[in-house]
Amino acid sequence: MEKRLKxxxxxxxxxxxxxxxxxxxxxxxxxHRRNYFPEVDDAELEMVICRPQEMSKYIEAGILDAGITGKDWILENDSKVIIVEDLIYSKVSKRPARWVLAVKEGSGIEKLEDLKNKKISTELVNFTKRFFKEKGIPVEVSYSWGATEAKVVQGLCDAIVEVTETGTTIRAHGLKIIYELLITYPQLIANEKAWQDEWKRKKIQQIATLLKGALNAYKKVGLKMNVPEKSLHKVIDILPSITAPTISKLYNKDWYALEVVVSEKEVRDLVPQLLELGVEGIIEYSLNKVI
Incomplete structure (x- = not known):
């Protein structure tokens, strides 16, 4: 029987x-459009698309073996799952998402204690209830089906707990942030029983390693160059690298081939310095993974 990881x-x-x-x-x-079961070029994988809010529930129940969802929804569902790897996409595409407590400007609410016996609207209900219970502040928390910012403006609640990156939308509605409850980011999680299965655990670890490697490669490039022997140590001194550059002597010449991984933005400053030191044949290439 063919083994597959859901x-x-x-x-x-x-x-x-x-x-x-x-x-x-x-x-x-x-x-494929309107299909929740995408194709993947790996016979050992079966992919399923589902809402991040429900992902940890499916994984905890064993319907899925592993998956990716936000840290916020794992905490909201209080799911018993294995946290395999943090996958912080924010360094790739956006700022970290934050769940914040916001109130109407001029409401007189300035701190958490001012919300005693007040109404809070949010999609993150369970987490918010636990948060205020731990703080010893009695509040009424209700679920928001959307347009959460408008509920404060319309007087349907006293505060909201909402997810944001920049806070721009919140401020645009005449609200102000008074507290940050949680910074969230994607996490690769696994079902506890699946994790105990040797084959599934190795497959999940393979995925984790390669996904993390792809994240590590973001905004990094490889540089190859030919360096005259007289400038070798000066070149090494100005080159940043993960560990140390790879160096090999060119055949029958007083030159060395040097290869290094650097930040993409560092190249613009490095190249003029390298040329001044007599470096030739500089090649820049993109990276898919750094492991």
């Missing part, structure tokens, strides 16, 4: 970036 891809804002990350890691995923 893996969850988050639907919505994380879907595109997750599929692109898998592509960098070595897997091609094809999503």
């Amino acid at each position: 893996f969850g891809i988050p639907k919505g804002s994380l879907e595109k970036s997750t599929i692109e990350l898998f592509e960098k890691a070595g897997w091609t995923i094809e999503v």
